[in-house]
Amino acid sequence: MRDYYEVLGVERNAEPRAVKSAYRKLAQKYHPDRNPGDKKAEEKFKEAAEAYSVLGDAEKRARYDRFGHEGTSRGGFDPTIFADFSDILGDIFGFGGGGGRGGGRRASRGADLRYDLRLTFEEAAFGTETKLRLPRHEGCDECSGSGSDGGAAPVSCQTCGGRGQVRVQQGFFTMAQTCPHCRGEGSKISDPCRVCKGDGQVVRERELEVSIPAGVDRGSRLRLTGEGEHGRHGGPAGDLYVVLEVEDHSRLRREGAQVASDEDVSYAQAVLGSTIEVETLHGTERLEVPPGTQAGKLFRLRGKGIERLDRRGRGDHLVQIRLKVPKPRDLDSEQLDLLRQLAVLDGEEVREGGVLSKVKELITGG
Ligand SMILES: [Zn+2]
Ligand SMILES: [Zn+2]
Missing domain, CATH: 2.60.260.20 (Urease metallochaperone UreE, N-terminal domain)
Incomplete structure (x- = not known):
């Protein structure tokens, strides 16, 4: 059996207002409406309610202070204490309570x-x-x-007495539910x-x-x-x-404020170096590709990316170098010859214009 002061988390000499406020916080936190199906929360809620049923009552509290748990007649737990505290629950959930709004429709x-x-x-x-x-x-x-045609003030709902909520007993608890008659408004319009x-x-x-x-x-x-x-x-x-x-963009990729694109260079450009043109979001930029550039190499065009949301400048545009490999049919015979010569100089074996064409020559020549 936990100490009631400990349960509510208040000092032994706490003012009644502090006790009430501590209970309200706990009840709000562990209320079954907010923790459906949570057994632990239900236990905490019951525990807090029980502690408050004693500490919230000056006479019971005095007895508890003198005699401890024995001083409070706990002939089984009394579920009606929830009904007694409806004013508190009303405060918590914004319904009922002192009628401060005079039964009018709730904002x-x-x-x-x-x-x-x-x-x-x-x-x-x-x-x-x-x-x-x-x-x-x-x-x-x-x-x-x-909502009223003649501007007549709405009349207070009879079912819920203007509270907008009705209380339903569910075993241990008194639950508050939206009034089905006025759908929580607390009042009805006589001339819609x-x-x-x-x-x-x-x-x-x-x-x-x-x-x-x-x-x-x-x-x-x-x-x-x-x-x-x-x-x-x-x-x-x-x-x-x-x-x-x-x-998506057809050509550009984006990562935060950074933009990236792939740019093609030819074998000759990669070997000998070149200057290529890159279309950025901020216009065409010239990029120096140094001699001996490898495929996949990244270059950074500073500040050519996207504006940062925090306005601390722009991101960069990253260029990834791709090696352009043409199809033989896109090259003329002179280009093909030069490539073959290059292969010969390098001591490399390459296919000679396709095996099929050779066979054809043999047939016609023979
Ligand atoms: Zn209207
Ligand atoms: Zn109602």
Whole structure:
């Protein structure tokens, strides 16, 4: 049996307010609604509730202080303590409690929205301005969001007494559930608005201009605060998340702010050295290929990549050298002859223009 003060994590001389606050935190953390199926959380929740049933009551607490666990009559655990603490649970879950809002309709935040946006490689690299068309729930103009046709105030829901929640006994626990009659609103409209059918909101499609910053990448998310669905009854609007998809480039690859491309050089260029032209995102660059450059060699064109999202300059453009090997049919006879001569000089054996042509000559000549 753990010490009740230890269970709540408070000092023995803690003020009643501190005890209540400690219990509230624990109850919030381990409430079965938040930890469905979690036996450990349920145990903790019960333990905290039991500790608070004693320490939250001045008389029981005094007895516990003097006599310990023996001082509290625990003839089995009393599940009704949960009902006794409904004011606390009400505070925790934002329903019920002191009736501070006078039974009116509760303000709630609008839902967040997600929009998947596809960009070209260049749009992601340089940023772009774009217009999104998207529907969202907005307050109904006809009834100013009240949902009521004549503007009559909604009447408190009879089923839940305006709380928006009903309590259901489930074995040990009293669970709070959304009131099925008023769907959690706590009130009902007697004369529903014709436009929104009493909902107070309508779906409206609108156009939104969005500025995409340079350097965004596949999977980047832009958050547009307050561009989600409108809140209800004065609640704040949700946010809009624009999730980006970026198309591949036919020639360029991308890794963060870095861009890479393959560039072909001929055997002669690789051996003797050359200057090649590389198409970067920022125009044509000339690249010195030194004599004896191997296939696969990497060169770096500094600052020719993509703008970093944190605006700390641009990434680089990496060039990977590829050796261009032509097909014999793409070469003329002079080029082929020179290649054969080169092979002879190198002491290499090469195929002589295809075996088939030789056989043909024999037949016609013979
Ligand atoms: Zn109700
Ligand atoms: Zn309306």
